[in-house]
Amino acid sequence: MHPNCSKCNSRCCQYYCFQIDAPESYDDYENIRWYLCHEGTSVHIDHDDDWCILIENRCKMLEQTPEGERCRIYDNRPLVCRRFSPHTCEIALGGHDFKQLFETPEQIEAYARQALGEEEFLRARAEGRARAQSDCDNPHAQEPEIRGEIEIEEA
Ligand code: SF4
Ligand code: SF4
Numbered sequence: 399m400h401p402n403c404s405k406c407n408s409r410c411c412q413y414y415c416f417q418i419d420a421p422e423s424y425d426d427y428e429n430i431r432w433y434l435c436h437e438g439t440s441v442h443i444d445h446d447d448d449w450c451i452l453i454e455n456r457c458k459m460l461e462q463t464p465e466g467e468r469c470r471i472y473d474n475r476p477l478v479c480r481r482f483s484p485h486t487c488e489i490a491l492g493g494h495d496f497k498q499l500f501e502t503p504e505q506i507e508a509y510a511r512q513a514l515g516e517e518e519f520l521r522a523r524a525e526g527r528a529r530a531q532s533d534c535d536n537p538h539a540q541e542p543e544i545r546g547e548i549e550i551e552e553a
Pocket of ligand 2: 410411412457458459460468469470471472475476479
């Protein structure tokens with residue numbers, strides 16, 4: 399085991415993180431705002447300008463042993479775990495180092511206002527809310543299309 403790993407109690411097994419599309423529209427920012435309404439969720443922009451979502455969620459394969467938290471499927475662990483390097487992980491680097499970190503819905507909303515411009519932000523928000531209300535008021539508007547994808551066996 400790498401010396402860093404023996405010290406950190408498997409931090410990398412206690413969250414998962416993946417790249418998401420960079421937001422371009424008001425709706426995209428609203429999706430991110432929704433993510434950030436959830437506990438243990440953050441979004442960041444890394445140094446390659448990639449947008450990523452990080453969800454604090456302990457891996458079910460971790461188990462407590464006398465030596466600390468250990469993977470109970472280590473020999474059969476997924477490739478993503480095999481590729482994770484103790485030379486470049488957050489512990490080795492002394493913590494996450496992001497270009498920008500969003501931890502609250504308010505932070506991404508403020509960013510969206512700046513990125514889109516206040517006028518476009520307000521226009522898109524009003525338009526998006528009206529569209530959402532209309533969809534909500536007409537829940538069967540898309541029913542034929544949805545139903546077309548499901549084969550219903552007659553009794
Ligand atoms: S790879 Fe990094 S985060 Fe994972 S156990 Fe080793 S030192 Fe800890
Ligand atoms: S499968 Fe094992 S190595 Fe991978 S995240 Fe879970 S506990 Fe960690």
